[in-house]
Amino acid sequence: MPEQNPIELKVHFAQDGETGVWYIADSDIPGLRVEANSADALMRKVMEVAPDLIELNVEEILAAQGGKAQYGAQRPKVHIRPVFDSPMPVARSA
Numbered sequence: 001m002p003e004q005n006p007i008e009l010k011v012h013f014a015q016d017g018e019t020g021v022w023y024i025a026d027s028d029i030p031g032l033r034v035e036a037n038s039a040d041a042l043m044r045k046v047m048e049v050a051p052d053l054i055e056l057n058v059e060e061i062l063a064a065q066g067g068k069a070q071y072g073a074q075r076p077k078v079h080i081r082p083v084f085d086s087p088m089p090v091a092r093s094a
Contacts, residue, residue, distance in 0.1 A: 006077040007065050009054070011046055013039055015086035025085050028064065030057040043082060054078055 011032065014025035022042040023035040031053050036042040054061060058075065 006079040007061070008079050008081050009050075009061070010081050010083050011050075012083045012085050013042060014084075015039075022086075028061070029053050029080075030060055039084070046080065046082070050080055 009028040010026075011024060011029065012026040013022055015022050021035050021037060022039050024032050024042075024046070029050055032046065032050065034042065034045045034049060036045055061078075062075075
């Protein structure tokens with residue numbers, strides 16, 4: 001059986017303009033609600049909690065991605081893609 005393409009789950013990062021806190025604005029991973037003081041710290045938190053949330057919600061995720069029948073008995077690999085809805089600060093060298 002040929003290897004399936006991974007499912008891509010998008011996680012939208014945004015930054016609160018007043019507090020500077022980064023948070024999850026939208027996500028293909030049900031229940032993913034974390035925030036952090038930087039985009040890097042938020043990404044680390046997402047990668048820490050996402051596997052458990054994906055496992056807990058696999059049926060819902062597969063249904064949203066086109067149905068379980070499309071993937072058969074073997075679960076597809078999952079790829080998490082961060083999408084930045086707020087601009088990332090760029091470090092400038094002196």
